[in-house]
Amino acid sequence: MATVERLRDRGTRRGQRALANLADEFREKRLAVGLSQAQVALAAGISRPTYSRIETVAFRQLPIAVASQVAAVLGLELAFRVFPGPDSLRDAAHVGRLGRVLAHVSSPLAHRTEIPLPQGPERPFEQRACDAVIFGRGRRTAMEMEMRLRDAQALQRRMELKRRDDPVDALVLLLADTQANRRASADSVGLFPGYTRLTFRELTRLLRDGQHPPDALVFV
Numbered sequence: 001m002a003t004v005e006r007l008r009d010r011g012t013r014r015g016q017r018a019l020a021n022l023a024d025e026f027r028e029k030r031l032a033v034g035l036s037q038a039q040v041a042l043a044a045g046i047s048r049p050t051y052s053r054i055e056t057v058a059f060r061q062l063p064i065a066v067a068s069q070v071a072a073v074l075g076l077e078l079a080f081r082v083f084p085g086p087d088s089l090r091d092a093a094h095v096g097r098l099g100r101v102l103a104h105v106s107s108p109l110a111h112r113t114e115i116p117l118p119q120g121p122e123r124p125f126e127q128r129a130c131d132a133v134i135f136g137r138g139r140r141t142a143m144e145m146e147m148r149l150r151d152a153q154a155l156q157r158r159m160e161l162k163r164r165d166d167p168v169d170a171l172v173l174l175l176a177d178t179q180a181n182r183r184a185s186a187d188s189v190g191l192f193p194g195y196t197r198l199t200f201r202e203l204t205r206l207l208r209d210g211q212h213p214p215d216a217l218v219f220v
Contacts (some may be wrong), residue, residue: 005045016057022067023057029074030055043073051155074188097176097220098131098145104204109136109212128162132172134212139169144219146173149181152188159192170215172203185217192217
């Protein structure tokens with residue numbers, strides 16, 4: 001699991017780079033249209049010292065609204081988007097439930113967590129990963145842990161796409177054993193065709209015996 005400090009530090013570094021790039025674009029555009037810092041600041045409704053801090057990257061917590069106002073004054077459009085990253089801060093419950101299963105993996109099997117999906121020409125910026133992959137006996141079994149089954153159809157599509165892009169031998173979908181998830185699973189009985197409904201005990205017995213499970217749905 002990624003640590004809080006590492007994720008926060010990475011976010012800080014990216015934020016600083018984004019502010020530096022933004023400052024360069026503001027300054028270049030301001031000079032290109034022949035405006036002074038005071039003129040831009042007045043039009044944007046901020047003080048000249050504040051605008052100066054933006055251009056010198058001294059404004060470390062620049063509000064999005066202020067940046068957008070400055071961009072509009074300079075004839076620029078400011079756009080923001082987020083993309084899936086390689087790591088995230090996983091909920092402790094998620095990690096704990098997955099760990100309960102992986103603790104039973106026995107020789108000749110082994111496991112690794114957070115395995116990135118392979119990149120390819122059509123997916124040069126692949127960011128998805130499997131929660132865990134079990135190796136051994138010439139086979140690979142992927143495991144995905146879901147804490148809340150909100151949209152079973154969307155989850156099935158997501159699992160199918162992962163399997164298409166990384167064709168493992170088997171895939172085990174682990175669902176947190178809650179009343180809400182059991183109700184959602186009962187309402188989606190036609191989904192996940194071909195997946196064996198294993199109990200937690202049955203799954204862990206296979207893993208302790210060094211055997212790969214089949215495609216399965218398991219409450220943990």
